[in-house]
Amino acid sequence: MMELDPTETFRQEASDLLDSLEAALLDLGQTPQDSDLIDAAFRALHTIKGSGAMFGFDRVAAFTHDFETAFDLIRKGKISAEPDIITVSLAAKDYIRALIDDPDSTDPIIGEAIVEELQALIATGATGGTASPTCAALNEASAVTAADGAGWLIEIAFEPDILRNGTNPLVLLDDLRALGSCRVVAYLDAVPELGALDPETCMIAWTVELQGSCSREDIEDVFMFVRDEMKLGIAPLSLAGPVDAKRPTTVESEAVAVVVTATAAPVNELQPALTERATGERSESIRRSEDKTSTVRVQAERLDELMDRVGELVIAQARLSQLAHSGTDLAIKSIAEEIERLASGLRDSTMGVRMVPMGSLFGRFRRLVHDLSRDLGKPVDFVTVGEDTELDKTMIERLADPLVHLIRNAIDHGIEAPEARAGTTKSTTGRIELAARYVGAQVLVTVQDDGAGLDAARIRAKAEEQGLVAAGAPLSEHEIHQFLFHPGFSTARTISALSGRGVGMDVVKRTIEAMRGTIDLATVPGYGSTVTLRLPLTLAIIEGLLIRVGEGRYIIPLSAVEECVELTAADEARSRGRSFLSIRGDLVPFLRLRDLFEAEGEADPHQKVIITTMGDMRIGLVVDQIIGSHQTVIKSLSKLHADVTMFSGATILGDGSAALILDVAQLVSLGQVRAENSPASEAA
Structure with missing residues (x-):
């Protein structure tokens, strides 16, 4: 059996985290004060940093640390997530992805420039002036008030299965050390003898004496992603009793893993948790673990191979059924009917595994709309409908490029400039709706804009100019619109990075037809256009x-x-x-x-x-x-x-x-x- 490459596992997990980070950043552009979105972005950064360090992606961890430090000011409410900050943060996200996918060919100067620009924007927002974009200025802007007393006494008791969930407590202890001088004492009472030791079960609890200018909130932030998997007690060191050091073991920790969640609890509530670990009572934790819905990441090639095998089984089952019904043996007929039932169920289950929600595809285009809107100076609201509609994964993969072309065309050719829309009854902000819905055994995917619509006279003139139709020939509106799908056809007056070369719509049509689908085009001059893709649920x-x-x-x-x-x-x-x-x-x-x-x-x-x-x-x-x-x-x-x-x-x-x-x-x-x-x- 082939072993899974740990670095490949990290890349897959990091890709999901980066997608979540991008979605959170784009949403923050619409609602800058949403604390849940800010926490989601910070959580993704924190996890990528810890995972990168654990799997040897040191450049990823270092860059993400700088990014996280800057973004922490937003989380603490010192500045708001302004559009310029969101734009640079998206560039930082792209740089992290490049560092993960191809670290050797990624220029570190680009990363330094991104961090400097982000720090400059945040420092300016935090101070209200043009502060120097240095880490020192950033740290000064984010300084916290020292706690009353000499420091803090922190008691920590994790759930036994926290290691299985991907969290390394030593990383959290290192994060506490970053807040000030620490004395860490580990309690080993619950650790069994070597023969009964489970290396994936956490049986150690800790007490930490923290000396430094930090607040209770700073300490809680260290454990913010492990809230449901631990007991945490925090008390001023001047008010807490001395640390029980009957069996102390000072722990020297190293940063080697990721962070997950935390719940605060008074110090005196921790002792029962430690006692429970000493007696090895883990039934509740095991029960909760069994209740969780688990998922397994499977390579796409294996799904394709499984689908091929099911296809061959369906063919063989059809041959068996035909042979059985041509004879008179009732036992053979009964077996053939049973195999037909099982093959049908296996087929449906396998196809169900291959079905992917359209939301996984729609989410990719939010960044596309964001960047095009900024580059073209056309504010656009991007709306998605029917994200839960499912389609075969092969169809999803093939559908990505056609939708990119359609959305680019809608923004570049369809949506008017704000000054042009200002003279109409429309809002100065354009609207593009990407929707999916079931119609029988088909899926309809529509891209609709509220732009100027198609200019049939201009399309016809261009077609006559290119010799595609004789001048004055009678054509219906539908036939005129079909010229847009002709190779090399474009109505753009100038060639730009987005349009003018006549490459796009013909590719869209060929791709959709190769998927056994059709493409329809409807327009209302002055009110927008709608492109409808009709697709089968599967190609298998x-x-x-x-x-x-x-x-x-x-x-x-x-x-x-x-x-x-x-x-x-x-x-x-x-x-x-x-x-x-x-x-x-x-x-x-x-x-x-x-x-x-x-x-x-x-x-x-x-x-x-x-x-x-x-x-x-x-x-x-x-x-x-x-x-x-x-x-x-x-x-x-x-x-x-x-x-x-x-x-x-x-x-x-x-x-x-x-x-x-x-x-x-x-x-x-x-x-x-x-x-x-x-x-x-x-x-x-």
């Missing part, structure tokens, strides 16, 4: 409808099927030359798949029409036979078939033969084109 296994056309068998994704009807002789007579059906008063165009696939032989006398939907469009697909539902394991087509647009993949049937999966979006588009070119008005 889907429920399909198995059909026959001629001698060939095909799969239609069941999520796209609305209903099935029979193509009667009367329908045939009414539809000749027009290819329309009347479905409850609505005209629905249909395609004869026999003609489309050039199938040989005579058509079945009782053909069926499968009514499919894609967005607001419907189309009927005429087939010879509907065989039934089928668990479809999607296999990608080879590069040789890249130009075959009517099929999105293939699958293996129970008898070992292959069946192509129809791309309903492409068929709907084809049907729409044929409908527009047919005399539909006569049929009405």
